[in-house]
Amino acid sequence: xxxxxxxxxxxxxxxxxxxxxxxxxxxxxxxxxxxxxxxxxxxxxxxxxxxxxxxxxxxxxxxxxxxxxxxxxxxxxxxxxxxxxxxxxxxxxxxxxxxxxxxxxxxxxxxxxxxxxxxxxxxxxxxxxxxxxxxxxxxxxxxxxxxxxxxxxxxxxxxxxxxxxxxxxxxxxxxxxxxxxxxxxxxxxxxxxxxxxxxxxxxxxxxxxxxxxxxxxxxxxxxxxxxxxxxxxxxxxxxxxxxxxxxxxxxxxxxxxxxxxxxxxxxxxxxxxxxxxxxxxxxxxxxxxxxxxxxxxxxxxxxxxxxxxxxxxxxxxxxxxxxxxxxxxxxxxxxxxxxxxxxxxxxxxxxxxxxxxxxxxxxxxxxxxxxxxxxxxxxxxxxxxxxxxxxxxxxxxxxxxxxxxxxxxxxxxxxxx
Numbered sequence: 001x002x003x004x005x006x007x008x009x010x011x012x013x014x015x016x017x018x019x020x021x022x023x024x025x026x027x028x029x030x031x032x033x034x035x036x037x038x039x040x041x042x043x044x045x046x047x048x049x050x051x052x053x054x055x056x057x058x059x060x061x062x063x064x065x066x067x068x069x070x071x072x073x074x075x076x077x078x079x080x081x082x083x084x085x086x087x088x089x090x091x092x093x094x095x096x097x098x099x100x101x102x103x104x105x106x107x108x109x110x111x112x113x114x115x116x117x118x119x120x121x122x123x124x125x126x127x128x129x130x131x132x133x134x135x136x137x138x139x140x141x142x143x144x145x146x147x148x149x150x151x152x153x154x155x156x157x158x159x160x161x162x163x164x165x166x167x168x169x170x171x172x173x174x175x176x177x178x179x180x181x182x183x184x185x186x187x188x189x190x191x192x193x194x195x196x197x198x199x200x201x202x203x204x205x206x207x208x209x210x211x212x213x214x215x216x217x218x219x220x221x222x223x224x225x226x227x228x229x230x231x232x233x234x235x236x237x238x239x240x241x242x243x244x245x246x247x248x249x250x251x252x253x254x255x256x257x258x259x260x261x262x263x264x265x266x267x268x269x270x271x272x273x274x275x276x277x278x279x280x281x282x283x284x285x286x287x288x289x290x291x292x293x294x295x296x297x298x299x300x301x302x303x304x305x306x307x308x309x310x311x312x313x314x315x316x317x318x319x320x321x322x323x324x325x326x327x328x329x330x331x332x333x334x335x336x337x338x339x340x341x342x343x344x345x346x347x348x349x350x351x352x353x354x355x356x357x358x359x360x361x362x363x364x365x366x367x368x369x370x371x372x373x374x375x376x377x378x379x380x381x382x383x384x385x386x387x388x389x390x391x392x393x394x395x396x397x398x399x400x401x402x403x404x405x406x407x408x409x410x411x412x413x414x415x416x417x
Contacts, residue, residue, distance in 0.1 A: 026083055027107070030079050034067045037067075047112055050147070053180050055139050057137045058114060058140070065292070075116065078112075078115070081152045081156060083107065083145075110151060111148075111151075113156055114142075116129070117167065121169060124396065128170070129170050129171065133174075136326075141176050142172075142181075149180075153185075157389070168392065168396075170385070170386045172384045172386065177198075177379075178380045195394040196386045197385045198383065200383040201382045201383075204363070206379040207351055209354075241305075241306070242305070245305055247299065247301040253299065254291070268332065290315065298319070314328045340370070347360075
């Protein structure tokens with residue numbers, strides 16, 4: 001076995017499997033490099049389809065390009081929890097059908113946790129494993145199998161407690177603060193008596209379609225705002241042929257991707273050097289993930305075109321039954337007509353027409369004015385720090401609420417400058 005890979009057998013659980021008379025075994029594999037991680041891609045892709053919650057930022061087609069672009073010079077612990085064959089059946093010598101035997105003998109990935117090793121948590125000199133996040137990663141909810149979610153969490157913590165090279169703290173930041181994973185995390189913390197501290201909670205815009213798009217917009221905006229946007233759209237249409245287009249499976253995806261990079265680069269992000277196309281590394285990253293998504297039918301791009309020229313483009317990633325809004329760009333020469341807002345209205349209408357999108361995560365900051373104005377719902381995003389059970393780290397986590405109270409008190413009484 002490679003020295004960069006550790007394999008730890010997990011304790012058998014006392015429950016029965018689907019056939020009712022055997023307990024499956026579990027194992028944890030920890031790989032340290034991207035090259036080693038690539039050998040797990042088939043099982044990883046299968047897990048993404050059965051995860052308790054979708055997260056495209058942690059799927060192979062997006063995470064591997066991110067690691068290539070932004071992950072150099074870091075220390076990783078990619079923790080993979082596998083469900084193996086039923087040892088009770090092996091030991092009893094029970095004969096099975098060939099199909100069932102193959103299914104039993106092929107380990108099934110039930111948990112994927114991409115951690116980065118850090119030597120500090122905030123200002124504290126403590127070793128922590130933090131879910132890896134880069135500038136363009138807007139969610140770090142790990143992938144855990146919906147049928148074996150509690151087992152995946154239990155095996156993760158069992159490994160972290162045993163392994164001397166692991167850390168005493170696990171930092172889940174940022175993850176969904178509502179929904180199935182949040183319920184799993186809360187249930188695990190309570191059942192296993194894990195010391196935990198929620199350090200931050202924010203609420204970002206979420207789109208859930210109403211019965212009709214008109215009903216949604218009427219509830220989201222005032223009559224005056226809607227009237228003004230309709231006026232702006234009429235004035236914009238007077239400048240030429242105005243149409244909204246949606247990237248189709250037979251279209252030239254590369255052309256849409258390049259148009260997005262070019263349009264974003266002409267705006268304020270380009271002037272400040274923060275556009276995706278401003279850096280060769282970020283350009284390659286975006287091009288790779290967009291092409292990967294398009295090849296899988298997971299890329300959704302909308303555009304507002306004037307005389308065939310894009311004046312606003314939006315990039316979403318599909319994760320049925322939902323989607324993540326990744327980036328939007330618009331031509332600032334038409335700013336008086338609010339082309340970005342106009343395209344967002346088209347996006348809302350498209351979601352209402354779709355039969356596959358039940359929700360769309362904005363991936364925006366909690367203070368984003370434009371999206372908060374148009375999208376009615378909010379999704380909780382939280383940061384949770386967990387101790388793996390060692391006494392020292394239990395004390396660290398237990399002291400966090402008091403430290404926050406003291407910090408807030410100091411801010412209140414500090415003289416204004």
